[in-house]
């Protein structure tokens with residue numbers, strides 16, 4: 302969505318949005334910084350699991366459409382293909398998800414991003430009278446229904462849905478809570494009912510709803526109408542909000558959608574991935590079954606990061622209960638990419654039924670050595686040792702930072718080595734971590750009963 306057109310009208314709106322967002326944020330949320338739980342300091346005060354892994358908002362915001370009991374898994378076309386999509390590549394991707402075994406591991410959504418539709422709606426007018434005049438006011442591209450591009454999707458979306466469903470997979474589509482999509486296709490603002498109906502008639506299972514050309518209207522006003530419209534179709538459709546975190550969606554979007562982007566778009570660099578991870582971490586207390594924080598889709602396999610960096614990306618996304626939406630060309634993965642995306646022990650952390658977002662719990666004074674952790678079902682914890690610097694480091698996880706009593710005896714399983722590496726360890730454990738690398742573990746306390754989470 303960074304690919305802004307040089308159409309004069311778009312340039313104008315583009316400038317307007319950030320200004321609006323800033324002013325709005327300043328008025329409505331003056332105390333966001335105060336609500337964000339900081340990384341606990343090492344101040345000798347005893348920490349408990351419930352103080353570290355605050356879940357006070359967990360389950361209180363619920364769209365209640367029965368979906369997203371665990372974070373969504375699948376694939377999306379944008380990060381690799383951008384606008385260069387067609388029905389052939391979508392079908393071949395569905396085939397590849399099956400033949401590689403990725404589908405069997407849970408990657409079931411095949412999500413088409415921007416550029417599937419024609420530049421204009423057709424002439425079939427079926428707008429309700431309340432929005433009709435408003436819509437005419439904006440422009441004639443608003444008349445009629447969305448139409449799949451006849452050049453790139455000649456068989457239509459319904460045929461594609463049938464194909465994808467025939468393989469036991471689900472089909473996702475894309476639109477925008479604005480006048481246009483980011484690639485300047487017709488948006489769904491003021492067309493929520495028509496568009497939801499057509500998506501349902503095509504048997505679509507998932508909608509990603511972007512934020513371009515939003516006319517400066519409050520996201521809290523623009524996103525709920527599509528929830529209502531999807532619900533009214535009677536078809537269960539996953540609703541993925543993509544408002545880029547501009548209006549702190551964690552605070553309100555759980556009642557609206559099944560996941561909400563917390564940040565700007567990711568890109569295939571270490572700088573972007575780490576920035577996005579840290580931003581998403583702030584909202585951990587708000588995620589839970591039914592609605593998840595979304596730090597954007599995976600870049601694993603796209604070539605801009607090293608193998609250790611991609612392992613870190615996948616480990617931290619899984620630990621943060623982020624959607625695992627593959628963003629590479631699954632028809633042509635390297636062995637390393639395949640090895641990362643098919644780590645079933647790490648996928649199991651992401652899909653754990655407890656559904657508590659893990660978070661950053663310890664940062665060493667060197668600014669390099671980070672410990673991220675989260676509770677899992679069965680009284681277990683997942684722990685990631687993440688080296689944010691460009692020299693190998695020994696990183697130590699201290700029980701106190703994990704909310705365990707230091708006398709608790711723990712067994713440690715390494716999720717990248719697929720081995721039990723330590724037994725009966727107390728107080729802390731440490732490991733050597735490569736530059737920009739991340740080691741990931743499950744800790745099983747041998748003699749503690751946890752009833753507080």
Ligand SMILES: *[C@@H]1O[C@H](CO)[C@@H](O)[C@H](O)[C@H]1NC(C)=O
Nearest residue numbers: 382385386387388389390453
């Ligand atoms: C479909 O898209 C893929 C990926 O961009 C491209 O390689 C292929 O040539 C396209 N096929 C057609 C028929 O346009």
Ligand SMILES: *[C@@H]1O[C@H](CO)[C@@H](O)[C@H](O)[C@H]1NC(C)=O
Nearest residue numbers: 364365366532535536537538
């Ligand atoms: C519509 O919303 C109601 C109330 O939240 C919910 O019970 C129902 O399952 C929803 N239906 C669909 C199709 O999402």
Ligand SMILES: *[C@@H]1O[C@H](CO)[C@@H](O)[C@H](O)[C@H]1NC(C)=O
Nearest residue numbers: 303567568569570572573576
């Ligand atoms: C990628 O993201 C980083 C960090 O957010 C940003 O500084 C950079 O400009 C982005 N690069 C591109 C090509 O968008």
Ligand SMILES: *[C@@H]1O[C@H](CO)[C@@H](O)[C@H](O)[C@H]1NC(C)=O
Nearest residue numbers: 602603604630632633634635
């Ligand atoms: C497969 O990916 C490699 C890079 O990993 C690339 O060089 C090659 O062109 C790709 N092949 C196809 C058919 O896309």
Ligand SMILES: *[C@@H]1O[C@H](CO)[C@@H](O)[C@H](O)[C@H]1NC(C)=O
Nearest residue numbers: 706708709710725747748749
């Ligand atoms: C756990 O077991 C160890 C010995 O294995 C013991 O020293 C410690 O006191 C026990 N801790 C708790 C919390 O029961």
